Amino acid sequence: MIRDITIGQYMPGNSFLHKMDARSKIVLTFAFILAIFFCKNFWSLGLMVLLSAVLVPVSRVPVRSVLRSLRPLIFILLFTAVLNLFYTKSGNVLWSWRFLTLTDKGLYTAVFMAVRILALVAVSTLLTFTTTPTDLTDGIERLLSPLKAVKVPVHSLAMMMTLALRFIPTLIEEIDRIMSAQKARGADLETGGFVRRAKALLPILIPLFVSSFRRAYDLAFAMECRCYRGGEGRTRMRQMRFTVRDGAACGVFALVIAGVAVLNFFFKPLI
Amino acid sequence: MAVLEVQGLTHLYGAKTARETAAVQDVDLRIEPGELLGVIGHTGSGKSTLIQHFNALLTPTRGQVLLDGADVNRDKQSRREARFRVGLCFQYPEYQLFEETVYKDISFGPANMQLPKDEIDRRVRTAAAFVGLDESLLEKSPFDLSGGEKRRAAIAGVMAMEPEILVLDEPTAGLDPRGRERILDMILRYRRETGSTVVLVSHSMEDIARVATRALVMNRSRAVMQGTVGEVFARGEELLQMGLDVPASTRIFLELRQRGVPVQTDVYTAAQGVDAFLRLLGKEARA
Numbered sequence: 001m002i003r004d005i006t007i008g009q010y011m012p013g014n015s016f017l018h019k020m021d022a023r024s025k026i027v028l029t030f031a032f033i034l035a036i037f038f039c040k041n042f043w044s045l046g047l048m049v050l051l052s053a054v055l056v057p058v059s060r061v062p063v064r065s066v067l068r069s070l071r072p073l074i075f076i077l078l079f080t081a082v083l084n085l086f087y088t089k090s091g092n093v094l095w096s097w098r099f100l101t102l103t104d105k106g107l108y109t110a111v112f113m114a115v116r117i118l119a120l121v122a123v124s125t126l127l128t129f130t131t132t133p134t135d136l137t138d139g140i141e142r143l144l145s146p147l148k149a150v151k152v153p154v155h156s157l158a159m160m161m162t163l164a165l166r167f168i169p170t171l172i173e174e175i176d177r178i179m180s181a182q183k184a185r186g187a188d189l190e191t192g193g194f195v196r197r198a199k200a201l202l203p204i205l206i207p208l209f210v211s212s213f214r215r216a217y218d219l220a221f222a223m224e225c226r227c228y229r230g231g232e233g234r235t236r237m238r239q240m241r242f243t244v245r246d247g248a249a250c251g252v253f254a255l256v257i258a259g260v261a262v263l264n265f266f267f268k269p270l271i
Numbered sequence: 272m273a274v275l276e277v278q279g280l281t282h283l284y285g286a287k288t289a290r291e292t293a294a295v296q297d298v299d300l301r302i303e304p305g306e307l308l309g310v311i312g313h314t315g316s317g318k319s320t321l322i323q324h325f326n327a328l329l330t331p332t333r334g335q336v337l338l339d340g341a342d343v344n345r346d347k348q349s350r351r352e353a354r355f356r357v358g359l360c361f362q363y364p365e366y367q368l369f370e371e372t373v374y375k376d377i378s379f380g381p382a383n384m385q386l387p388k389d390e391i392d393r394r395v396r397t398a399a400a401f402v403g404l405d406e407s408l409l410e411k412s413p414f415d416l417s418g419g420e421k422r423r424a425a426i427a428g429v430m431a432m433e434p435e436i437l438v439l440d441e442p443t444a445g446l447d448p449r450g451r452e453r454i455l456d457m458i459l460r461y462r463r464e465t466g467s468t469v470v471l472v473s474h475s476m477e478d479i480a481r482v483a484t485r486a487l488v489m490n491r492s493r494a495v496m497q498g499t500v501g502e503v504f505a506r507g508e509e510l511l512q513m514g515l516d517v518p519a520s521t522r523i524f525l526e527l528r529q530r531g532v533p534v535q536t537d538v539y540t541a542a543q544g545v546d547a548f549l550r551l552l553g554k555e556a557r558a
C-alpha cells in the first residue's frame with residue numbers, strides 16, 4: 001500500500017553522531033565529499049574509506065540499513081564502471097577484442113570511481129540517518145543565513161522545506177483515502193492505455209488539490225493567529241549549540257584531511 | 272440466508288514490519304437481507320477497517336468475506352462485482368467530490384458500471400431526491416455547495432450505484448444536530464423505499480438506537496457484542512465499562528435499577544422509556 005513508503009530515513013538514536021550539532025554534520029559531510037574528490041591514489045582514498053567505515057559503528061546505525069541504502073546505486077555503479085573500464089585507453093593492455101580494450105589503468109580507474117561513489121553516498125546517508133529532517137532544515141537555514149545580506153529569503157525557504165517535509169505523510173494518507181473512496185465508486189486505476197489511466201487520475205488529483213489548498217489556507221491562518229511574521233527577530237525553542245563533541249569531530253576530520261594531503265604527496269597519483 | 276458473511280476476519284496493517292497493528296481480530300458477522308446493522312465502537316476500534324473488507328477494498332490477512340455465499344476475493348472480477356453490490360461511503364465523503372457539476376459527480380459510480388445513459392440519468396435523479404438535493408443544485412459545481420449539501424451529494428453518489436448493501440462510515444460526523452437528523456431520516460427513508468440492507472457505522476449511541484435493527488459493538492479490534500439493539504443496550508453496564516456511551520433513556524433505567532427499582536434495562540428510546548415508566552407506575556398504583 002502507498003502508506004508503506006517512508007520518507008526521510010532518520011533513525012532515532014543516542015550516538016556521538018546523533019548528538020552532534022546539525023550544522024557541523026552538514027559542513028563536515030560537504031567537506032568529506034570535497035576531500036574524496038581530492039584523493040589522487042588508493043592510499044589517500046583508503047584513508048577516507050577507513051573514516052567512513054569507522055563512522056558506521058560510531059553512528060550505531062545497523063550496517064544492514066546502510067548497505068540497503070546503497071542498493072539503489074548498483075545500476076549507476078555498474079554503468080560508470082563499464083564506461084571507465086573500456087574508455088580508458090592508456091596503460092598496459094590486459095585484454096582486447098575487436099574495438100574493446102581493457103587496460104590495467106582502466107581497471108584501476110573503474111574500481112577507484114566505484115569506491116569513491118560508495119563512500120560518498122554512505123557518508124551522506126549517515127547524515128540523514130542521524131539527523132531529524134527538522135534539525136537538517138534548521139541547520140541549513142543557519143548555515144545559509146549570511147545570504148540574507150544579499151536578500152535571499154533564507155528563513156522562508158527553510159520554513160517551506162520544513163512544512164513540505166511535515167506534510168508529506170499527511171498527503172500520503174490523504175491520497176490513500178481518496179483512492180479508496182473512488183475505488184469504492186468503481187474507479188478503475190489499473191487497466192487501460194496511457195490516456196485512460198491519466199484520465200483516471202483526475203478523480204484523485206482534484207480532491208487532493210482542493211484539500212491541499214484548504215490545508216495550506218488553514219495553516220497560514222493558524223500561523224498568522226500566532227503572530228508569525230517570518231524570520232525577523234524570531235527566537236527558537238530549541239537552540240543549536242556547538243559542543244566539545246563538534247570540536248573533536250572537526251579536529252579528527254582535519255587530521256584525516258592532513259593525512260590525505262600527505263598520502264597524495266608521497267605516493268604516485270593514479271588519476 | 273445471510274447476504275454478507277464475515278468469517279474469522281483478521282486484518283493486520285504493516286504485516287511483518289515493526290509497525291504491525293492488528294486493526295481487526297477474529298470477527299464473525301452475518302448480515303441478513305433488509306436489516307439495518309449499526310456498528311458502534313471507539314475511534315480506532317477497527318470499524319472502518321472492517322467495513323472496507325465488505326467491498327474487497329482491503330484483503331483479509333486471515334479469514335474471509337462471503338457475499339451470497341461466495342468469497343469476494345476469488346479473483347479480480349469478483350472484487351469488482353463486490354464494489355458495485357456493496358456501496359461504501361467513506362467518512363467525510365465530501366472530500367471525494369471532483370466533477371464540474373453535482374450531476375456529473377453523482378453519475379461517476381453508475382458511469383463506472385457502464386450503464387446506459389438514460390438509466391444513469393434515472394439513478395442520479397432518484398438518488399438526489401433521496402438525499403433531498405434540489406434539482407436546481409444538480410447543475411452547480413459541487414464545490415459551491417454548503418457543507419451539509421456536499422455531504423449529501425457525496426452520499427447520493429454511492430446511492431446512485433443502487434447497491435444491495437449500503438455501508439455508511441460515520442455519515443453524521445461533524446454535523447450539527449439538524450444535519451444529523453436529516454441524514455438519519457434520509458437513511459431510514461432510503462431503506463424503507465428500496466428495501467436495501469444498510470450498515471451504519473457510528474460512535475453515537477443515540478444514532479444507532481434511533482435507526483438500527485441490530486448492532487455490532489467493536490472494542491479494541493474485536494467484535495465484543497452482537498445482537499438486536501435491545502439485547503445490546505440491555506448490557507448497558509458493560510458498554511459503560513468499555514467507555515462507550517449509552518442512550519440517555521438507557522442510562523436513566525440503569526440508574527433506577529442500581530437504586531433498587533425493579534425495571535427492565537433494554538430501553539433505548541424515549542418512547543420506550545415512557546412506556547416502561549407507565550407500566551412501572553401502573554404496577555405501583557395497583558399494589
Ligand SMILES: Nc1ncnc2c1ncn2[C@@H]1O[C@H](COP(=O)(O)OP(=O)(O)O)[C@@H](O)[C@H]1O
Nearest residue numbers: 003284294312313314315316317318319320321
Ligand atoms: N492505512 C492504515 N495503515 C496503518 N494503520 C491503520 C490504517 N488505517 C487504520 N489504521 C489503524 O488501525 C486501527 C483501526 O483503525 P480504524 O479501522 O480506522 O478504526 P475506526 O474506524 O474504528 O476509528 C487504528 O489503530 C488505526 O491507527
Ligand SMILES: [Mg+2]
Nearest residue numbers: 318319362440
Ligand atoms: Mg473510522
